[in-house]
Amino acid sequence: MLYRTYRPQKFSELVGLETVKKTLQNQVKEGKVAHAYLFAGPRGTGKTTTARILAKAINCERQSKKWEGEPCGTCRVCRQIEEGRYLDLIEIDAASNRGIDDIRALREKVRLAPSVGKYKVYIIDEAHQLTPDASSALLKTLEEPPAHVVFILATTDPYKLLETIRSRCQRFTFQRAAVALIVEKLKEILKRETAKGGSRLGRKINLPAGKAEISDEDLEQIAKAAGGGFRDAETLLEQVLTGGQKIEDLIGFAKLADLGGFFENLIAEKTAEALIFVNDLASRGVSMEDLGEKILEYLRDLLLIKAGVGDELVEVPAEQYETMRRQTQAIDEQRLEYMINKFTQAYDYLSEAVIPSLPLEVAVVETTTGQPDDRTAGEPGKENEKVIAPSNRQIVEAPSRPVVKLSGGDQWSALMAAVKPLNHSVEAVLRSCTGEFKGKTLAIKPFYPFHKERLEEPKNLKILKEAVEQAYGRGVKVKIGPAAR
Structure with missing residues (x-):
């Protein structure tokens, strides 16, 4: 090897x-x-x-x-x-x-x-x-x-x-190596293996289809996918040289190892760009559990840097550390803690999610669209007492009746509590929705079209109606409104 x-x-x-x-x-x-x-x-x-x-x-x-x-x-x-x-x-x-x-x-x-x-x-x-x-x-x-x-x-x-x-x-x-150092090591190995015809591999070098050579860009993708480890990089190079791995298949893993751009979008509240990143990795076959774990590791490193102990406890290449240090200057402690809580909740839901990427997508939406004073920053896993979205979260009755403002979102929290034991995925979607009573009808407004489609699936709509009955009693109808975006 x-x-x-x-x-x-x-x-x-x-x-x-x-x-x-x-x-x-x-x-x-x-x-x-x-x-x-x-x-x-x-x-x-x-x-x-x-x-x-x-x-x-x-x-x-x-x-x-x-x-x-x-x-x-x-x-x-x-x-x-x-x-x-x-x-x-x-x-x-x-x-x-x-x-x-x-x-x-x-x-x-x-x-x-x-x-x-x-x-x-x-x-x-x-x-x-x-x-x-x-x-x-x-x-x-x-x-x-x-x-x-x-x-x-x-x-x-x-x-x-x-x-x-x-x-x-x-x-x-021992810190993760910079991409440039790994690339130089891979270039030297590739040079030797090419000269020997792959004799050390025990078989002839078999370049991926359509490639006359392994370019520096290819080696950079391999280095990024290795996450700063020489051993993993050399193993991936061997898989490429023996035809067992395509360079294109490594792109998702390379992105997984470099979350700097993803967090730039989160901090700048660029919801669409952050969602595209998650979906791109999902489409490339990257495990959402792996992505969730990497996101939490990155958030932990940001927290340690923010707390002033990054030099001792954060083990990343120097250029990545500088990027993270700059990011901590653009985010306050409250929002950072909120991100940790939300992505921790999302990670807990991943194992039961019908759509693997959905919990992380919901966390992206919540952390890029909510206002700081609307966030409940408690321990990881603590239920939100408010539903977070750009619009007003108060549930009111129809104009023909007296308007009753619900302090603290208690009735919406009751619905969330009723849904969670029935289906974690439906509860995860509801966390990014708003709702209001119009007479005896509960109108739920999703934030994104795919949330609306998810809730309107027959099995999920049945679960939602059952939860509504538990939370508000019989006779309350459910209507899924148009998406906010």
């Missing part, structure tokens, strides 16, 4: 990790190796690769006075580590070896001296998945580590680790 074939074997081959590799290389050169390291960052950003290089460097047999801390790559230890045969490098997947018994066994083994090199190195991948008991057992080892042992904990979620474990490790943050 390409990502294994072209995996960096020396510090100098690491791309986009200048601070990490320089610091580690200097520690090795000066003989100031820590007993425990914490490598934190998204998947595919080089954590375990760097851990293996560090293991080679501290055990390299060709160290000298002029040595710069770089593993030679040719001695017995370096070759054995590259080939996966080095007995003193133990890699543990905490996702499957997470229990107290596994860590107790590890504690017994760490007492044994290395069989070949100077250090015995333990790489614990996804360390945050250790059970509480296993974490406590590991902590005891980190508190009194043998001099010949180096622990390297790799994790995508460092804050799930015990604080006492984090405090005993030297932490290095």
